[in-house]
Amino acid sequence: MDEPTAADDLGSIPEGFAGQRMLVVPRQVVDEALRHPVTGKLLVTDAGWFPHAARHGRERAHGAREHLMLLCTGGNGWCRTEEGQVTVTPGGAVLLPADRPHAYGAASDDPWTLWWFHFTGADAADLMQAARTAAGGPITHLRDPAPVASLVSQVIDALDAGPTTAGLTRASGAAWNALAQVIANGRRAPGPSLSPLERAVEHLRSTAPQRTSVSALASMVGLSTSQLTALFRRHLGVSPLRYQTQLRMGRARELLDGTTLPVSAVARAVGYDDPMYFSRQFTQFHGTSPTTYRARPSSP
Structure with a gap:
C-alpha cells in the first residue's frame, strides 16, 4: 500500500494534485478482508485518480507489496521494468506485478492523468499474469480506455463509502471487471468505438x-x-x-x-x-x- 508514500517517489508533490482522489484501505482492514471468502480472492488496497500529475513518479527497487494497474487517459509518462523502459501515452495500461522492481513517472512537458489501483488476493497473481500475457508485456494500449477508467472510478467510489465488506466487495467487482477488459483488449476485433x-x-x-x-x-x-x-x-x-x-x-x-x-x-x-x-x-x-x-x- 505504498502508492501515497513519499519515501520512494521521484520528486512527487507532497500535497498531491489539484482535484485528485486517493483512497487507502487501513492495513488491519486489509488483513481481515483477505480472510473473507469473497474479498480474499481479489482485494483492492489503494486506488486513485491523479489529474495532470506534474512531477509525479515512483521508484521501487523491490517492487510494491501488491499488484498495480495504471491507466493513462491524458498527457504522457514513462515506465521502466526489468523488460526495459516504455513511453506511456493516452490509452496506455501499465501492469506491474507485486515484488518486481519498477519505476514510472509523468512526462515533464505534458504530465499524464492517471487512474490506478493496487490489488492483492488469492486470484490476483493469475489475473495479473493473464493481463500481461494478453498485452505481451508490461503495457498494453486500449483502443477505448474510457470504460476501464469508469470502472476504476467505481473502485474509488466504493472505497470512498467506507472500508465495509459491502464496499470492499463492490471495489473488488469493479477491479475484476477492469482487469478483464484489459485482458480482452488484446483479443478484441477492431470496430467503431463510442464517441x-x-x-x-x-x-x-x-x-x-x-x-x-x-x-x-x-x-x-x-x-x-x-x-x-x-x-x-x-x-x-x-x-x-x-x-x-x-x-x-x-x-x-x-x-x-x-x-x-x-x-x-x-x-x-x-x-x-x-x-x-x-x-x-x-x-x-x-x-x-x-x-x-x-x-x-x-x-x-
Missing part, C-alpha cells in the same frame, strides 16, 4: 446516483472540461451536472411511483443524504414536492 459524449453518458448512467465531477468525467474520455461541457450542451441541451441531476430525478420519480418508500428513503436511494435538500431539488426540478407528486391522481 466521447456516448462514453461519458454511459458512465453516468451506469454509476447513477453516484455523482462524478466534470473534471473526472472529462479525463475518462480524453477531453477538457470545457470541451465535454460544450458537447453536453450542444447535443443534450444541458451541462454534465444538470444531466446527472436529471438521472437522479428520473430515478426518484420511479421510486415515488412504484414503491411505498418514505421520501427520506427515496432521497438516500438517489444519492441525497439530506431529505430536505432533496425535496427542494425535486420541487425546483418538477414544480411540485415529492409528497404532492406521489399524491397526485393516477391515470385511468
Whole structure:
C-alpha cells in the first residue's frame, strides 16, 4: 500500500494534485478482508485518480507489496521494468506485478492523468499474469480506455463509502471487471468505438446516483472540461451536472411511483443524504414536492 508514500517517489508533490482522489484501505482492514471468502480472492488496497500529475513518479527497487494497474487517459509518462523502459501515452495500461522492481513517472512537458489501483488476493497473481500475457508485456494500449477508467472510478467510489465488506466487495467487482477488459483488449476485433459524449453518458448512467465531477468525467474520455461541457450542451441541451441531476430525478420519480418508500428513503436511494435538500431539488426540478407528486391522481 505504498502508492501515497513519499519515501520512494521521484520528486512527487507532497500535497498531491489539484482535484485528485486517493483512497487507502487501513492495513488491519486489509488483513481481515483477505480472510473473507469473497474479498480474499481479489482485494483492492489503494486506488486513485491523479489529474495532470506534474512531477509525479515512483521508484521501487523491490517492487510494491501488491499488484498495480495504471491507466493513462491524458498527457504522457514513462515506465521502466526489468523488460526495459516504455513511453506511456493516452490509452496506455501499465501492469506491474507485486515484488518486481519498477519505476514510472509523468512526462515533464505534458504530465499524464492517471487512474490506478493496487490489488492483492488469492486470484490476483493469475489475473495479473493473464493481463500481461494478453498485452505481451508490461503495457498494453486500449483502443477505448474510457470504460476501464469508469470502472476504476467505481473502485474509488466504493472505497470512498467506507472500508465495509459491502464496499470492499463492490471495489473488488469493479477491479475484476477492469482487469478483464484489459485482458480482452488484446483479443478484441477492431470496430467503431463510442464517441466521447456516448462514453461519458454511459458512465453516468451506469454509476447513477453516484455523482462524478466534470473534471473526472472529462479525463475518462480524453477531453477538457470545457470541451465535454460544450458537447453536453450542444447535443443534450444541458451541462454534465444538470444531466446527472436529471438521472437522479428520473430515478426518484420511479421510486415515488412504484414503491411505498418514505421520501427520506427515496432521497438516500438517489444519492441525497439530506431529505430536505432533496425535496427542494425535486420541487425546483418538477414544480411540485415529492409528497404532492406521489399524491397526485393516477391515470385511468
